[in-house]
Structure formats: structure tokens, C-alpha cells
Amino acid sequence: MHIVVCARIVVDPLLPTTDLTIDPVRSRVVPSDGGQRVVNGFDEQALEAALRLKDENPGSTVTVLSVGEHVPWEVLRKLMALEVNDAVVVDGPSGDSHDSRSTAAILAAAITRLAQVDIVICGRQDSDWDNAQVPIRVARNLRWPCLTLAREAKVTGERVLVRRVLLDGWQDMSAKLPAVVTVTSELGELRYPTMKGRMAAMKRQPNVWSVSDLGVNSEESTELVDVHIAERSKESNCQFIDGDSGQSQGEQLAAVLMSSGLI
Amino acid sequence: MSGTMIMISGEDYTDDPSLSRELVSFARQIKDATGEPFTIAVVGEEASRCTQDIVNYGAESVRVLSEAPEHQLWPEYDAEVLAQLCNETAVSTILLSKTLWGTEVAARLAAILDGSAAMDITAAAIANDTVEITRATFGGAAETKLRMIRMPAVLVPHPKIWAAAEAGSDVSPIVLFTSQVDLGTLQTMPEDRHRLVQGPDITQARILVSGGRGLGGPEPFKLLEEIASLIGGQVAASRPPVDSGWVSGQLQVGLTGKTVAPDLYFAVGISGAIQHITGCYNARNIVAVNNDPHAPIFQYATYGVVGDWQDVLPSFCKALESNLTSSREKIH
Ligand SMILES: Cc1cc2nc3c(=O)[nH]c(=O)nc-3n(C[C@H](O)[C@H](O)[C@H](O)COP(=O)(O)OP(=O)(O)OC[C@H]3O[C@@H](n4cnc5c(N)ncnc54)[C@H](O)[C@@H]3O)c2cc1C
């Protein structure tokens, strides 16, 4: 079985808002200190889903696929410390844009070029643009089924079965291969690499393709007019409840909230 | 520019009718700007109950799927059926709620109709020939303005931005529609569904007592439960407790959870990541209990306690209890 994991490089979603700024040339959010970006969290979990499938189906191969402008290999390479057979980077500005239509067209063309792909695993959304659209559009372009929000995925014969997360439980859903699957955080964290894996990853190189090579029409469905940092974190005016012990802080908190009429 | 279509799943409506009524306010804004009418389409489980409720909101018509497949929750089926309805009625904007169903069907419709879609919309400027929206991106850290180039534009508003519309007196006609979708062409197949007991809806609570990874396990949520019941609140959570299975997904507040705006929000052992804050920054008061004085949550908090919840909460709970008993004694 050939499994493709779509991994996007994003700004670290845990950076505080105050550490973010706008790159005026490219109209996008970047870390103020120019710091390193990371692999989208859900995409690491997509790789975990792929590795579990590989464990259950020995002989499978896993390819990591990332589209973007100047994808930082030193970031993506961390994934190569695990049981990943290949990495393909498709270079081009349109793959890194806010628009899911153009990104999906490039990913679908790359998957077609990879050939013999049985299953494509994606994250539920990327933490930069929070679109939650690319995998569904990729599937549409390929005319493949798309199963979403998997916390578990199994392949039996020609079908893939996922357990989809619902707010009040779950639903099992299946589709014939080849298929696109998206995973959600309930799937669990990506496993740790071994020291040996990490050493070996240092020597790995990606296959680099360019968007123009793929000859794909990556017309956008939306135009970016403006992006700026949200003014959400107002001046902090938190009233701290002090006390010489946790116990007295707890008592004081109750008193303050009761006297202010909040409870 | 031609009309707007609101799409509602009966099941989502039953969970939280106000989200659908927010879509009505959005549709009315578009109607005021363009003169174009809106219709409401209802599919899925409990559609008939929702339909009866939604007829008084000024829609040109309420379209209801006449028959549904045996599997009630089937986003691919719903999207195909709704796409067919859009093709029949030539809509240019489609509105859906930010629920798991709404966001998935939005993405599927944009793909099927080859239109455009945007989630987490906080403002919209819609004229007869342009659709321009502002949306939250980067987890809520950034605000992005987009012009929707391809039509239809599928729009998913951020919850609690548009006010829930009030019902009017005019009654919209209910018009059934039939599915032309050949089930044999669908590529996904729903199988077993497992439902937990439906919990309380955290989006309507006046007080929420929310716990995060700092609670360390499922057990401490009982203490939050106890506090919540003393002050007429409900328990909520950040994402890690949901991912770890400590609490149900219904309790998750944030970007991929629910959006809440209670009068009082307790954040216990929650660091205050932007993806969490996005779901609760409209709370009137936030009380943070965290043993890390540098936790970002304190930037958003009205009251802060720097300390271990294990030391702070028991005495807090006791103080509430004794206040309750003394006010009861006063009454007697
Ligand atoms: C695309 C995307 C979507 C996301 N969606 C959501 C979402 O919907 N909701 C959500 O919540 N998160 C979401 N997240 C995750 C988010 O980025 C954070 O990882 C998450 O909110 C952290 O949860 P937490 O604050 O409970 O845990 P942590 O960040 O680990 O914080 C735990 C806190 O507890 C404190 N603590 C530890 N022990 C104690 C103690 N004994 N007493 C008091 N305090 C203690 C620590 O100081 C720390 O501040 C999303 C992330 C991404 C990338």
C-alpha cells in the first residue's frame, strides 16, 4: 500500500499573538523574530495515522508531500526520522497561499504524478489559514472519496474504515480505495523517533518538483485583500488575588466574586 | 447577484437553534444590501421539527427534503442534495453554521459547485457584484479580508457575531424538494453510530467552569462539577482533556470546539492559547487559576489567581458552600 501524507509548514500556533507580525511583501503572518516554522500539528497526526497503517500492513510505503514556497527542509526533515520512505516538496508561491482551491489543485496534480497512491492522509485543517477545505477539494479533483475527522483508520481489502469524531460520540464510515482521509486531534500524538532515525534523517533529501512542472491550473477562488494581527489581547488589566496560601486565595476569590455580584 | 440560501441540519438545529437564527440575521443583512431574497433549506434528522420553527423568519420559502436516506448523518449525501438544489435555484451566497456538519458541507459544496468558501467570518460587505468578508485566521491571532471571486460564495460565520434573529409574523411557504441523487454514485458509506448521552449545551450557560490539561486527569473535573452546581454554572474544557478522553467533545471551547460568551468563565489549568481564547474572548469576565504567572490566560483575565488549583479550589468551593448555607439560614 502506498500512503501519502500531506504536510503543510505553518507558523507555530502556540506563539503568543504579541510575537507575530505581518510580512508586508508577502501579506502573511510571520514570527516577529523571523523564527522557524513548524509542521502543521494535525499533519503530524496524519503521519501517525499513516505509520499505524504501515505497522498493520507491512511492506507499505509512506511519502510525505508538502507544497509551498521555499518549504524549509530542516523543518520537514524531522518527519524523515520516522518510517517515511520519501518526501516530495512542490515549490511555488501559489501552494503557500490563503486559497484552498489553488493549493488543492497542486496537491492533486502531485498525487497523480506520484502514481499508485492508495490513500492520502491529511490534517483536518491548517493552523495558518484554518480553511478546512483542501482535502475535500483534493478528493474532488481526483474523483476520490473523502472521509473526514478520523480518530482511527483501518484498511481491510479494498476499503478504508474510519471512526469519525462527533461531538456526542462517533460514527464509523467507509469508502473504497483510493481515498482521502482527514484526521483530528483525538487520534493521538505523533510517535517519537529513535536516535538512530534522527541521525539517518540528517542525510535525507527531498524530491523537489515545481508547480510549473506539474502544469496545473491553480487559479484562486478568493483574493487576499488584507491581513493584520487581531487586536484581541487588550491591555491586560487582570486583578490578581494575592494571599499567603492557596487556601486564603480561594477564600478571597469567593469573596471578591460574591461582592461583585458575579456569583 | 441572485439569492442567498441558508442551509440547516435538523440535528444541529435541535442542539442549538440560535446558531441557525444567526444565519437569518446574516441573510437579512445581505437582503438589505442587495434586495435579494433568501431561502432556507433543511435536511437531516429532526428536519420537520426545525421546519416548523423556522417558518417565521422572513424566508422566501423553506425548502425541505421530502425523503431522507436511512443513514441520517451523511455529509456527502447532504452536500450532493443541497448542491442540486443550488443549481435549480441559482444562488450566489450560501450560509452555514460553524458546526462539524456545517463546516464539512460548506467545504463539500464549494468543491462540488467549484465556488469559494470561507469559515469564521466576523464581518461581511456584500453588494450586488462583490462579496468581501473579514475572517479570523491563524487561530484567531490574525484578521483577514478576502474577496470571494468564484461564485457561489459559501460563508460560515463565526458564532455570536451576528445576533440571533427574532421571529416575525409572516409565514414562509414550505416547499418540499426531492433528491435526484443516485445513492449508488456516492463514494462514502456511513456505518455504525455511537451516541453518548447528550450533555448540557455550554453555549447557553451564564457561568462556565472550564478545565484544561493542568487538571491532570478526569478525576478533578468532579470538583469543577461541584463548583459549577453551587453557582448555577456548567463544566467546559480546553482541547487536551477532550483529546485524552477525560471529558466529552461537547464540552470543548475554542477554534475547533464551541464558541461561548458567558458572563463568567473560569479557566482552571488552561494556558490561554489563541485557539482556546478564540472560543471564549467574548466572555464578560474571565477568572484564571494557573500556577504559571506568565501564562497568557492572565492577559485576558479579569481576575487571576497564581497558584495550584489543588490548593485554591477546595477553599473556594467551601466558601461558596458556607455562603449558600448562611443565605439559606437567613431565609428561614
Ligand atoms: C488548528 C488548531 C485548533 C485548535 N483548537 C482548539 C480548541 O478548539 N480548543 C482548545 O482549547 N485548544 C485548541 N487547540 C490547541 C491549543 O493550541 C492549545 O494546545 C490548548 O488550548 C492547550 O490546552 P490547555 O491550556 O488545557 O493546556 P496547556 O497549554 O498544556 O496548559 C496547561 C496549563 O495548566 C497550568 N497548570 C498545570 N498544573 C497546574 C496546577 N496544578 N494548577 C494550576 N495550573 C496548572 C500550566 O501552567 C499551563 O498554563 C487548537 C490548536 C490548533 C493548532
Ligand SMILES: Nc1ncnc2c1ncn2[C@@H]1O[C@H](COP(=O)(O)O)[C@@H](O)[C@H]1O
Ligand atoms: N500547502 C500544503 N501542502 C501540503 N498539505 C497541505 C497544504 N495545504 C493544506 N494541506 C493539507 O490539507 C489539510 C487541511 O488544510 P486546510 O484546508 O488548508 O485547512 C492540512 O492539514 C494538510 O494535510
